[in-house]
Amino acid sequence: MSVGHVQRAIETVGIPTVSIMVDSFAHIPGLMNLPRTLVTPHPMGRPTGAPHDIKRQSEVVAAALDLFTSDDQVHKTFPGPYRSVS
Amino acid sequence: MTNSEDHPETLDEFAKSFFYGSRSDISLKFVKDLTEAEVGDFLTEMLTGVVAAIDDGDVTGLTEKFLHWQKHAYVGHLGKFRFQYDDVPFVKPSKPLADSRVALFTSSGHFVQGDDPEPFGVKDMTQQEAENRIIEFIGSDPSLSTIPVDTPGADIRVRHGGYPVGPAQQDHNVALPLDVLNTMAQTGVIGEVSANAYSFVGATSQIGLRKKIAPQWAQQLLDDDVDLALLVPL
Numbered sequence: 001m002s003v004g005h006v007q008r009a010i011e012t013v014g015i016p017t018v019s020i021m022v023d024s025f026a027h028i029p030g031l032m033n034l035p036r037t038l039v040t041p042h043p044m045g046r047p048t049g050a051p052h053d054i055k056r057q058s059e060v061v062a063a064a065l066d067l068f069t070s071d072d073q074v075h076k077t078f079p080g081p082y083r084s085v086s
Numbered sequence: 087m088t089n090s091e092d093h094p095e096t097l098d099e100f101a102k103s104f105f106y107g108s109r110s111d112i113s114l115k116f117v118k119d120l121t122e123a124e125v126g127d128f129l130t131e132m133l134t135g136v137v138a139a140i141d142d143g144d145v146t147g148l149t150e151k152f153l154h155w156q157k158h159a160y161v162g163h164l165g166k167f168r169f170q171y172d173d174v175p176f177v178k179p180s181k182p183l184a185d186s187r188v189a190l191f192t193s194s195g196h197f198v199q200g201d202d203p204e205p206f207g208v209k210d211m212t213q214q215e216a217e218n219r220i221i222e223f224i225g226s227d228p229s230l231s232t233i234p235v236d237t238p239g240a241d242i243r244v245r246h247g248g249y250p251v252g253p254a255q256q257d258h259n260v261a262l263p264l265d266v267l268n269t270m271a272q273t274g275v276i277g278e279v280s281a282n283a284y285s286f287v288g289a290t291s292q293i294g295l296r297k298k299i300a301p302q303w304a305q306q307l308l309d310d311d312v313d314l315a316l317l318v319p320l
Binding site: 001002003004005006007008009010011012013014015016017018019020021023024025026027028031032033034035041042043044045046047048049050051052054057058060061062064065068071072073080081082083 | 112113116146149150152153156157159160161167169170171172173174175176177178179183188189191192193228249250251252253254256257259260261263265266267269270275276286288289290292295296300301303304305307308312313314315316317318319320
């Protein structure tokens with residue numbers, strides 16, 4: 001919710017934004033009408049991935065930045081499971 | 087509340103004890119928002135999931151069940167959600183990603199060692215004290231920490247009374263993906279990472295943040311001349 005306020009404020013001054021949120025917050029992008037959001041299948045406290053799971057963290061950030069190619073508001077879900085490596 | 091001969095603990099008391107109570111655990115605080123029947127189902131699924139994981143060594147199913155209940159509890163709060171908007175602020179990027187200066191902005195409570203925001207004037211506040219003072223955090227305006235993007239990982243600290251910081255203490259990139267962005271800049275995926283990342287504790291006064299603070303922070307990113315912003319809540 002806090003980041004939602006900040007994201008809306010930044011976009012309002014003309015800077016395109018994207019946010020990465022865990023699945024427990026998946027309802028927030030719609031309620032707050034955020035411009036671009038990637039929802040990840042991770043527990044709270046690990047929005048980009050598990051600690052030291054560099055592969056997943058990189059994939060998540062890349063997927064989030066890819067949303068800047070959208071011409072419209074976009075909310076996308078990153079596919080699970082939680083860890084990219086077992 | 088814990089068990090005693092005088093007062094056997096009820097299931098409701100047990101569930102609430104994880105929410106800043108005798109068993110305070112931010113990863114489990116959602117249990118208080120489950121009904122008693124749901125707490126029973128949650129515990130049953132966790133225990134049977136542990137047995138299955140013991141046998142096959144795979145915690146994927148157990149993790150999925152945990153995530154299901156965590157989300158279920160949070161979505162149950164929808165009726166209390168105050169900040170709904172009909173309009174969508176939306177601007178298109180003015181240049182390709184490979185030419186863009188990207189800013190990182192998080193509500194994870196990260197800061198640089200030696201530049202502690204010292205909430206309420208407290209030096210070296212512990213994570214436990216932050217959790218104990220969560221009500222004060224929620225009623226106060228946030229402070230913004232500046233994190234130069236070339237800060238060594240060993241110098242990055244995190245403290246947040248509202249969400250589990252254990253993973254972020256192990257690896258700041260779980261919520262402050264500086265290493266990932268720096269690599270993307272080095273490999274030309276993005277133009278560059280803006281010189282400073284920013285972080286604040288998201289458990290904060292929502293009114294003050296929305297009306298006063300967030301517009302000031304947006305102006306800061308304009309001053310930094312950034313092209314795009316990546317935001318990450320913990």
